[in-house]
Amino acid sequence: MKILKEIFDYRQMIYSLVRKDLRGRYKGSVLGFLWTFVNPLLQLVVYTVVFSTILRAGIDKYYLFLFVALVPWIFFQSSITGGSSSILSQKDLVKKIYFPREVIPISYVTSCFVNMLLTFIIIFIVVIISGVQLNFLGVLCLPIVMLVEYILALGFAMIVSAVTVYFRDLEHILGILTMAWLYLTPIMYSIDMVPENFRHLFIINPMTPIITAYRDVLYYGQVPHINTLLNGFILGVVSLIVGFLVFGRLKRHFAEEL
Amino acid sequence: MSVIEVKDVHKKFKVYYDKGQTLKERLLFKNRAYHEDRWVLNGISFSVDAGETLGLIGENGCGKSTMLKMMTKIMYPDKGEISIKGRVSSLIELGAGFHPDMSGRENIYTNASIFGLTKKEIDRRLDDIISFSELEEFIDNPVRTYSSGMYMRLAFSVAINVDADVLLIDEILAVGDANFQAKCYNHLRKLKSKGVTIVLVTHDTNTIETFCNKAIWINEGKMMMYDKSSKVVDAYINYMNEKRYQQLASQRINVPVSEPESCQEENQSIEVTQNRAVNSNQPEEKQHNEKSSDKVNVIPKEMAITKVVLKNSEGMETLAFRGGESISIEIHYHSLKNSDEYNFGIAIWSPEGNRIFGTTTHDEDLTIEVSQGDGFICFSTDKLQLLSGQYLLHVAVASLKSDFIQYLRDYCTFEVVSSSKSVGLFDMQHKWVISDDLKGIQKKSNFATIQCNEVQETDLSQSDFNQMLLKAMEDPIIKKNIAMINTNHIRVFGSPDRIKMSKTANMVNTLFNTVSGDIAIGEYVFAGHNVSLITGTHDIHCTGEDRQKAFPTAGNDIIIHDGVWLGSNCMVLGPCRIEKDAVVAAGSVVLPHTHIKPGEVYAGVPAKKVKDISQRKEGTANGRFNYSRSDNEKNRGEL
DSSP: OHHHHHHHHTHHHHHHHHHHHHHHHTTTSSSGGGHHHHHHHHHHHHHHHIIIIISOOSSTTHHHHHHHHHHHHHHHHHHHHHHHTHHHHTHHHHHHOOSOTTHHHHHHHHHHHHHHHHHHHHHHHHHHHTTOOOOHHHHHHHHHHHHHHHHHHHHHHHHHHHHHHHOTTHHHHHHHHHHHHHHHSTTSSOGGGSOGGGHHHHHHSTHHHHHHHHHHHHTSOSOOOHHHHHHHHHHHHHHHHHHHHHHHHHGGGHHHHO | OEEEEEEEEEEEEEEESSOOOSHHHHHHTGGGGOEEEEEEEEEEEEEEETTOEEEEEOSTTSSHHHHHHHHTTSSOOSEEEEEEOSOEEEESSSSTTOOTTSBHHHHHHHHHHHTTOOHHHHHHHHHHHHHHHTOGGGTTSBGGGSOHHHHHHHHHHHHHTSOOSEEEEESOOOOSOHHHHHHHHHHHHHHHHTTOEEEEEOSOHHHHHHHOSEEEEEETTEEEEEEEHHHHHHHHHHHHHHHHHHHHHHHTSSOOOOOOOOBOOOOSSSOOOOOOSOOTTOHHHHHHHHHHSOOTTOOOOOEEEEEEEEEOTTSOBOSEEETTSOEEEEEEEEESSOEEEEEEEEEEEOTTSOEEEEEETTTTTOOEEEOSEEEEEEEEESSOOBOSEEEEEEEEEEETTOOEEEEEEEEEEEEEEOOOOOOSSBOOOOOOOOGGGGTTTSOHHHHHHHHHHHHHGGGOOHHHHHHHHHHHHHSHHHHHHHTTTTOSSOEEESOGGGEEEOTTOEEOSOEEEOSSSOEEEOTTOEEOTTOEEETTOOOTTOOHHHHHHHOTTOOOOEEEOTTOEEOTTOEEESSEEEOTTOEEOTTOEEOTTOEEOTTOEEETTTTEEESSGGGSOOSOTTHHHHOOHHHHHHHHHHO
């Protein structure tokens, strides 16, 4: 509890780091901050071209089907892979200054999260243009889904960022792991396409309920199942608690290991 | 109330011989993961009270920065406890989190937030920070356009404006120009006076001494000393000097007996001696060479310096010396004949090419009789009055006609390690006298000049003293009194009413002169024979009007407090004050404006403070005139 209060005291630092990250990301490029929007748009164009003319998937509006799931996934993936090296990249701070170490993964994940939120502007535009009938209650559920995903991503990011300090390979291993994870999550396909006897494996995957919920709201235009939300929420909280515990244990020797 | 409490803190680091960082390395070379625990801190305990300033000093790698890092909670101790009350701010890293593309103002927010400040708190301090950094014009420019000095100034301003109860500072005050540094120190002093507790890590002993109340000296993870900062700094400097000396001594134990390059001294009046390629071991051959050259005034090489040996006080051959210890320079030579026609010389030069000292046997009117074969002549001094640094030694031998036979320029470099904190090259023997000793009797400014005279006169010999008396006798006031020194009764010159003497005072054959002032004598004052108390003499070198000019406001009185002991034949010249239980040794002359403090012992002509009562001269009934040079020197040694 003490640590939570301390993190709260350092909220300005989280804010500063996030702002620095967002502003620094496209600094010097011609389009600058616009890239935040251009990037997903171009991605969308590619998917549309590939999946509606070349590789027909047999799913209606497949580009949208993929897009609404892929954007949240990219947030999750970058939180983990980028998050794992977040402590290492702030080496100088960690070695020289005291602050609650949790601030670093939190601000990293938050900056990814903000990025995703901005991309959602594009998503909404696309969703409306493609004529999906949005359910009002469903849209209200969306912030909850995002929050659950945020908690989950934060939990994982904290674990991997702390472990990476001691075990640098993790950063590279995670590259492979998240790729496998991408294919084991119903992003490019729907959960219905998974054979019945494997399906329970997908339930353990914490990303499954989250992706499902996003798609319910934005693709099918319905309210996500309460079970789905609950499932995601429990997995998210568990990962966050484990994340804090692991991080709290490992952070004491950061300065020596870096 | 102690703010910082450090209890028996231990810290170890794992030192891997060869740590496998990656999985492959760890799996394949499991055995490589050998590591050694190195204890960098062993049982450090101290506590710091609120408002105190503590300095941590020690060599590189002694663990002082680790200690500080543990106090900031960047690291945690393996054993022991650290508790700090209040908000801690650490100035270990400046400009943390600065982004070069963001403006100075934005960076202030980022940087301050890293110290844990909220936006409101930063808003409140923003103006202070900007004005402290003196960067008002540039504050909205990106930081990458700043010069490094501006960068550090901004960074420091943020760090120092973070309100904290405890401030931990690591070696970062070497920022900016001298003005800004002074500003920083002033600010730190202000914080100090506000009751902020400061812990400072630095190598700079000067900073510690001037800035900290207390200091801790850490050596190899152990606390060597925790005391007043000046004491700790002295001990540390001594230790470091000794260490450096030992290092140098062990490196240089063998003086190179290499062939020193022989050079020629330009000699204005005489043709230069051709002295090329001196082969010191074969003087005959050299002689031959010389003869073959066509130079006029060629000196036959019947004399050559074979080597020069430097020895320290223990007689050890070395090139490292402690300042103040004795040094002998042995010039070994080989001569082909018996002769007394040689002139040996040495000179000590600074590396910058300044001669610090040089002398020759001839200049000191010494005749050196050299016998045929090998021998050496030794130059020695009891006290090497050089400060820390490197010095070059030149040696030379010449004929009495002042033709150089051999001039060995830069024969060797020797190093002096001095514990003196003075700067420069030469460690001048000196002392300081503080005018406070005379407060109440004499104004400071006047006193300073008198002190100078006195310092010069510590070497008074018998004849000097006689002269002083003669001079004194020219003074109309003293003149009369001097004549009466040998009288056997108490004599009073001037008004007896001006004498206030307690009944218990024991004064025999004393002469009182109250012509220009009062004399007060306390209880149980004991005076020997022939004591003279003469008021208002001021300085015996001054007469009449001069004196009035020099000491217009000086009192003229002699005040002798209770229990003072005045030895026989001593003379006390007013104005002066001798406080309780002080002793004036027999035969001494207490000059005007002397203030003898309680229990002090003064002896000599003029009377100077000596260490304790045993230094008092005994059995010199007529001590005033028997005062000898050796005693004088003895006293001086004690001062």
